[in-house]
Amino acid sequence: MKTAKSxxxxxxxxxxxxxxxxxxxxxxxxxxxxPAASITAITTYATYAVVQFSPEYLNExxxxxxxxxxxxxxxxxxxxxxxxMLSAALTAYSLQKNxxxxxxxxxxxxxxxxxxxxxxxxx
Numbered sequence: 001m002k003t004a005k006s007x008x009x010x011x012x013x014x015x016x017x018x019x020x021x022x023x024x025x026x027x028x029x030x031x032x033x034x035p036a037a038s039i040t041a042i043t044t045y046a047t048y049a050v051v052q053f054s055p056e057y058l059n060e061x062x063x064x065x066x067x068x069x070x071x072x073x074x075x076x077x078x079x080x081x082x083x084x085m086l087s088a089a090l091t092a093y094s095l096q097k098n099x100x101x102x103x104x105x106x107x108x109x110x111x112x113x114x115x116x117x118x119x120x121x122x123x
Contacts (some may be wrong), residue, residue, distance in 0.1 A: 002060035029099070031059040031114070035100030039093040044086075049074040050109060051089050051101075059103055065111030070114040073107035079116065088119040098122045 037053040056069040074085050092099045102118030 031061055032101045032118070033057040033059065033100045033103065035098050035120045037099055037101075038096065039099055041090055042086075042089055042093055047076050048107065048109070049076075049082075049086055049089075050113075051119075053099065053101075057101075059114055061103060061106060061114050063106035063112030063114055066112050066122065067110050068106075068113050071109075071111055071113045072101050072103060073113055074116045075107055078105075085116055085119045086120055092119070092121045 002096075003111065034057075037055060037057060039051055040054050041050075041052040043050045043052075050073055051070055052067075052071050058069055061068070074082050074089070076082050079085060089099070091097070098121075100118075100120040100122065101116050102120075103114035104117045106112045107115045107117045
């Protein structure tokens with residue numbers, strides 16, 4: 001019988017293996033964040049998903065919105081690996097793992113927040 005801890009390790013190992021087969025992103029991260037934040041909420045919409053994290057990260061994008069340092073958007077239209085990024089965010093949230101993000105450009109949600117180009121899970 002698998003315990004929750006070994007099951008969680010199996011899930012992370014499976015996802016890492018699955019994501020290793022994805023091609024690298026062509027989009028360069030303009031402001032990567034270190035993998036030291038916890039995801040506190042994920043909300044999906046028809047054309048994007050919003051990921052809230054803590055603590056805030058003072059990125060260099062200056063998107064203008066009041067949530068620009070505590071949220072990122074995964075844009076279904078612009079992100080070629082949107083499914084992989086959302087899966088990684090959901091996995092990190094459910095396993096309470098720290099994450100980091102690659103960010104490039106702004107999305108007009110709540111006055112402007114960074115768009116994700118990468119989601120990195122850390123131990």
